[in-house]
Amino acid sequence: MKQFDFFAGKELSRRHLLSGTAAIGSLLAAATLSGCGGNASAAAPRDIQFWHLLSGGDGIKMQALISKANEGNPGFKVHPTVLAWGPPYYTKLAMASAGGRPPQLAIMHASRVPGYAPGGLIDPWDLDLLSENGVTADSFAPRIWDKSQQNGKVFSIALDSHPFIMFYNTDVARKAGVLAGNGQLQEVKSPQEFITMAKEMQKVTQAHGLSFGYLGSGSQMWRLFYTLYKQHGADMELTPGQPMKVDRDAAIESLEFMASLFDDTIAAKSGDISTGIAEFARGGSGMLFSGVWELPTMKKAGLPVDAATIPTLYGTAAAYADSHSFVLPRQLNVDDAKRRDVYKFVSDILKGSLSWAEAGHIPAYQPVVQSQAYKDLKPQAHYANAADVIAYDPQSWFSGSGSDWQTYFAENVQNVLLGRDKATDGWAAFEKRTNTLLSRPNPV
Amino acid sequence: MSSSLTARRSPGSRVSSPAARGSRDSVTRNNLSGWGFAAPFLAFFLVFLVWPIVYGIYMSLTGKSLTGANDSLIGFANYAEAFVDADMWRSLGNTLYFTVISTVPLVLVALVMAALLNVGLPAQWLWRLSYFAPYLLASTVVSLFFTWMYNPQLGLINDALSKIGIPKIAWLNDPNVAMWAIVIATLWWTVGFNFLLYLAAMQNIPAQHYEAASLDGAGAWRQLFSITLPQLVPTTVMIVLLQVLASLKIFDQVYQMTAGGPGGSTRPVVQYIFETGFTGYRLGYSAAISYIFFGLIVLVSAIQFVITRRRSA
Numbered sequence: 001m002k003q004f005d006f007f008a009g010k011e012l013s014r015r016h017l018l019s020g021t022a023a024i025g026s027l028l029a030a031a032t033l034s035g036c037g038g039n040a041s042a043a044a045p046r047d048i049q050f051w052h053l054l055s056g057g058d059g060i061k062m063q064a065l066i067s068k069a070n071e072g073n074p075g076f077k078v079h080p081t082v083l084a085w086g087p088p089y090y091t092k093l094a095m096a097s098a099g100g101r102p103p104q105l106a107i108m109h110a111s112r113v114p115g116y117a118p119g120g121l122i123d124p125w126d127l128d129l130l131s132e133n134g135v136t137a138d139s140f141a142p143r144i145w146d147k148s149q150q151n152g153k154v155f156s157i158a159l160d161s162h163p164f165i166m167f168y169n170t171d172v173a174r175k176a177g178v179l180a181g182n183g184q185l186q187e188v189k190s191p192q193e194f195i196t197m198a199k200e201m202q203k204v205t206q207a208h209g210l211s212f213g214y215l216g217s218g219s220q221m222w223r224l225f226y227t228l229y230k231q232h233g234a235d236m237e238l239t240p241g242q243p244m245k246v247d248r249d250a251a252i253e254s255l256e257f258m259a260s261l262f263d264d265t266i267a268a269k270s271g272d273i274s275t276g277i278a279e280f281a282r283g284g285s286g287m288l289f290s291g292v293w294e295l296p297t298m299k300k301a302g303l304p305v306d307a308a309t310i311p312t313l314y315g316t317a318a319a320y321a322d323s324h325s326f327v328l329p330r331q332l333n334v335d336d337a338k339r340r341d342v343y344k345f346v347s348d349i350l351k352g353s354l355s356w357a358e359a360g361h362i363p364a365y366q367p368v369v370q371s372q373a374y375k376d377l378k379p380q381a382h383y384a385n386a387a388d389v390i391a392y393d394p395q396s397w398f399s400g401s402g403s404d405w406q407t408y409f410a411e412n413v414q415n416v417l418l419g420r421d422k423a424t425d426g427w428a429a430f431e432k433r434t435n436t437l438l439s440r441p442n443p444v
Numbered sequence: 445m446s447s448s449l450t451a452r453r454s455p456g457s458r459v460s461s462p463a464a465r466g467s468r469d470s471v472t473r474n475n476l477s478g479w480g481f482a483a484p485f486l487a488f489f490l491v492f493l494v495w496p497i498v499y500g501i502y503m504s505l506t507g508k509s510l511t512g513a514n515d516s517l518i519g520f521a522n523y524a525e526a527f528v529d530a531d532m533w534r535s536l537g538n539t540l541y542f543t544v545i546s547t548v549p550l551v552l553v554a555l556v557m558a559a560l561l562n563v564g565l566p567a568q569w570l571w572r573l574s575y576f577a578p579y580l581l582a583s584t585v586v587s588l589f590f591t592w593m594y595n596p597q598l599g600l601i602n603d604a605l606s607k608i609g610i611p612k613i614a615w616l617n618d619p620n621v622a623m624w625a626i627v628i629a630t631l632w633w634t635v636g637f638n639f640l641l642y643l644a645a646m647q648n649i650p651a652q653h654y655e656a657a658s659l660d661g662a663g664a665w666r667q668l669f670s671i672t673l674p675q676l677v678p679t680t681v682m683i684v685l686l687q688v689l690a691s692l693k694i695f696d697q698v699y700q701m702t703a704g705g706p707g708g709s710t711r712p713v714v715q716y717i718f719e720t721g722f723t724g725y726r727l728g729y730s731a732a733i734s735y736i737f738f739g740l741i742v743l744v745s746a747i748q749f750v751i752t753r754r755r756s757a
Binding site: 087090091094095098115116118119120121215216268270271272274275278397398403404407410411412414415418436440441443444 | 507509510511512525531595596597598612614616617619702703704705706707708719722723724725726
């Protein structure tokens with residue numbers, strides 16, 4: 001409440017006033033109820049406010065999970081509030097936490113936690129309370145568990161990992177002769193092999209071999225770029241006060257390869273996300289680079305679809321990914337009973353995340369991933385290995401899903417992908433922009 | 445009020461000093477009741493305008509962050525940083541560019557539309573409705589319409605252009621075109637307001653002027669240039685003023701159609717303020733930029749004020 005310190009002196013009295021009013025209200029209510037001879041207040045479930053950014057198919061799945069958890073726990077009732085993905089969500093969450101009126105529970109991308117934890121906008125999870133509810137470090141794949149921590153404390157509990165993957169049309173692939181004996185796509189190990197395969201598919205579709213909509217979307221460009229960059233075995237570090245540490249050659253090679261794809265044969269030169277998805281869904285191409293969350297759309301389109309991680313073209317298997325994670329926005333006064341309910345609720349959702357997997361995501365909770373039921377989910381099981389090679393955004397207060405940093409990436413490399421700028425120039429401009437951010441005061 | 449009237453009517457009020465005092469009392473009382481009537485407005489004015497302005501200036505002198513970290517006074521460091529911030533200048537430049545290229549068509553097209561209607565087309569209500577109706581839509585709706593129509597692959601506009609042999613244009617993805625695409629959308633959306641102002645002004649020009657002119661043998665063009673346009677000067681000055689201020693505040697449609705892209709070519713300064721403050725957490729710095737922008741608006745308004753005063757003098 002530092003940030004709104006024109007309230008500072010009055011915060012207590014205002015709060016007292018409000019709690020006083022609430023107390024009078026509850027006294028009155030109790031009097032009325034006792035007048036009726038009932039004891040309803042004791043039985044009333046505690047209200048838990050829960051914010052998330054899951055819409056569309058994800059939103060429906062999440063609502064079903066919440067309803068199930070509510071039914072199984074008469075002691076509390078979780079009320080979800082759905083906000084728009086990206087800056088609107090993160091801005092509101094930060095402001096609600098800073099203003100001291102956040103929900104008891106929220107979903108964040110794991111990559112955004114470094115922008116929230118150091119400033120005290122979210123609280124760490126209590127490992128003892130978690131294990132009481134059957135959730136421990138062993139419940140998560142090592143990469144995901146590592147990502148949940150900041151300065152040795154667990155700040156986020158991952159529900160899933162959702163990597164950037166490759167969907168392919170099995171009909172097109174079969175006709176193009178690029179299927180292996182097991183019915184899955186042949187393995188390709190170099191950019192050239194990939195291009196050859198895409199061209200074979202193009203001969204079948206007569207339109208494009210690959211669909212990838214990216215125009216106007218920093219997230220899309222970044223997801224593919226970072227996948228390719230990490231496949232070089234390269235790292236990227238963002239330390240405030242220092243220039244960004246990066247393997248420039250790997251970055252430029254990745255950008256040049258991406259640009260070479262958009263030649264209107266392998267892939268459309270100018271496509272945004274929706275045109276890319278629409279093209280693949282109507283059979284206009286053999287492959288689609290997209291997030292796992294697009295699976296329900298493809299199934300609904302009735303497409304003969306399978307999926308795999310993006311082929312390893314530069315020697316090291318890697319896939320850009322993020323995780324939807326539960327966080328505890330900092331409360332001015334923690335209500336212990338509600339906190340306990342939150343732990344129970346989160347563990348219930350994790351244990352029920354098989355249905356979350358149906359939306360395409362890879363559950364973070366290992367007992368679900370190892371269950372036979374999950375292994376039977378196709379094509380989810382075909383890309384479940386991605387959880388072992390996922391790469392989160394380089395850590396900093398300004399990076400992560402839906403961040404301005406990804407927008408800055410688009411600003412500097414879109415013209416490279418459109419063939420108007422050289423990859424070296426586009427990359428240099430992005431690096432300069434990043435270094436400017438790193439040189440500025442760190443606000444968290 | 446009644447007591448003040450009584451005081452004024454009291455005999456001898458013209459000469460005696462007690463009566464003069466009485467009228468001074470009544471002035472005071474008048475003032476008091478005046479303040480009383482103005483108080484609700486003043487309270488809102490102070491709480492929601494004056495106080496935020498003062499607090500904003502204070503904030504711009506601190507390193508205040510949305511997360512609550514570091515809110516100490518840092519003097520003019522934010523302003524110093526802003527003056528060498530290339531992105532701030534670029535976004536300010538984008539705002540000015542948009543203001544210039546949008547104000548001209550928004551005024552001229554409104555004038556032409558009003559003039560066409562004023563000559564007495566049939567079904568006046570239909571024209572008025574169709575010119576003004578877009579103004580009633582929300583910016584999100586307008587942005588959605590135009591985003592679809594501008595879609596390079598599936599959009600209505602490129603489809604129409606291809607039928608007359610014009611190659612596809614990447615409306616919102618070409619840095620040279622995107623700002624114009626937003627101007628076109630804004631023109632369609634908001635020109636109706638200026639059109640209404642012009643139409644009202646035209647219909648207020650006395651018919652006798654035109655009668656006299658036609659008796660003297662003036663044709664339609666002569667009447668337009670010698671009667672209509674000169675009579676519209678005060679309205680035009682007002683419309684240009686309102687339009688410049690509205691265009692300087694551009695944000696909604698850009699944010700929704702291009703999010704400032706491609707390559708930052710459409711990012712207006714209001715969006716930059718939003719980004720630095722709310723998604724970049726740096727409230728203090730963001731406040732400093734908004735005061736620089738505020739200074740610019742005051743400057744533009746002052747220039748316009750001087751020009752209009754000279755004209756009316």
